[in-house]
Amino acid sequence: MKVEIEDLHVGYAGRDVVAGVHLVAAEGEIAGLVGPNGSGKSTVLRTVYRHLRPTAGRVLLAGTDIRALSPGQTARQVAALPQERGSDFELTVAEVVVMGRTPYKRAFAGDDLRDREIVARSLSAVGMARHASRRFSALSGGERQRILLARAFAQEPRVLVLDEPTNHLDIQHQVELLALLRAQRRTTLISLHDLNAAASLCDRLHVLHQGTVVASGPPRAVLTPDLLAEVFGVRAAVTEHPLTGDPLIAFDHRRTA
Ligand SMILES: Nc1ncnc2c1ncn2[C@@H]1O[C@H](COP(=O)(O)OP(=O)(O)OP(=O)(O)O)[C@@H](O)[C@H]1O
Numbered sequence: 001m002k003v004e005i006e007d008l009h010v011g012y013a014g015r016d017v018v019a020g021v022h023l024v025a026a027e028g029e030i031a032g033l034v035g036p037n038g039s040g041k042s043t044v045l046r047t048v049y050r051h052l053r054p055t056a057g058r059v060l061l062a063g064t065d066i067r068a069l070s071p072g073q074t075a076r077q078v079a080a081l082p083q084e085r086g087s088d089f090e091l092t093v094a095e096v097v098v099m100g101r102t103p104y105k106r107a108f109a110g111d112d113l114r115d116r117e118i119v120a121r122s123l124s125a126v127g128m129a130r131h132a133s134r135r136f137s138a139l140s141g142g143e144r145q146r147i148l149l150a151r152a153f154a155q156e157p158r159v160l161v162l163d164e165p166t167n168h169l170d171i172q173h174q175v176e177l178l179a180l181l182r183a184q185r186r187t188t189l190i191s192l193h194d195l196n197a198a199a200s201l202c203d204r205l206h207v208l209h210q211g212t213v214v215a216s217g218p219p220r221a222v223l224t225p226d227l228l229a230e231v232f233g234v235r236a237a238v239t240e241h242p243l244t245g246d247p248l249i250a251f252d253h254r255r256t257a
Pocket of ligand 1: 017019035036037039040041042043151193
């Protein structure tokens with residue numbers, strides 16, 4: 001499902017922190033949002049999953065303004081892994097994941113066989129199948145993250161919105177997550193701080209700086225040493241990954257730009 005963000009203005013307590021953002025994620029495309037701390041990545045994503053309401057501009061899902069959709073209709077199309085990840089659920093892992101099925105249920109309906117199958121499948125997709133009966137609050141940060149991702153998968157959305165999903169994950173689980181997202185071929189909006197991961201995963205990158213998009217395009221075209229210096233304030237060489245051929249950014253960890 002295509003996502004279009006048109007001239008988006010949005011912020012907090014009457015002050016816009018994102019102003020005039022245009023961004024398109026084509027059907028099946030993985031669109032990466034990158035940018036320094038505070039550049040507005042989470043704010044844009046929160047607008048797509050309707051946690052925030054634009055002060056101007058709009059978000060279209062397959063051509064329809066999300067404000068024309070009911071909360072249930074939105075939840076059947078868009079699932080999010082927000083940056084605020086609760087740890088206080090006194091629920092089991094399976095109970096957290098089955099919450100992803102709520103948009104498909106009538107009031108007071110229980111879980112049916114299909115719900116249970118989808119929960120099992122979503123848990124195995126994130127490598128947590130053996131943990132279904134554990135208490136969510138007793139899991140590590142990375143494990144909780146994978147469970148919340150499983151909940152988003154269980155929602156069977158047409159669009160996935162992931163805010164820093166690799167946060168807390170060890171390198172193996174980061175690689176597995178990226179492989180899983182690539183294999184899904186689902187429209188995905190994802191914010192990432194790891195620019196090498198973004199370069200390897202995303203079809204297109206959108207670089208945010210002070211609330212606007214300053215560059216958009218395929219990773220190879222966008223991630224130039226000049227852009228890395230101007231937007232991120234770092235010195236870096238961009239080469240080719242010897243194993244994958246993806247762009248590989250080698251940062252100078254000794255001094256800034
Ligand atoms: N809940 C909030 N209330 C008020 N201001 C906020 C809130 N969340 C974010 N902001 C402000 O909005 C601006 C953009 O923040 P946002 O979280 O969208 O940036 P980000 O690019 O996701 O940053 P990071 O990389 O640090 O996660 C920042 O100046 C931030 O301080």
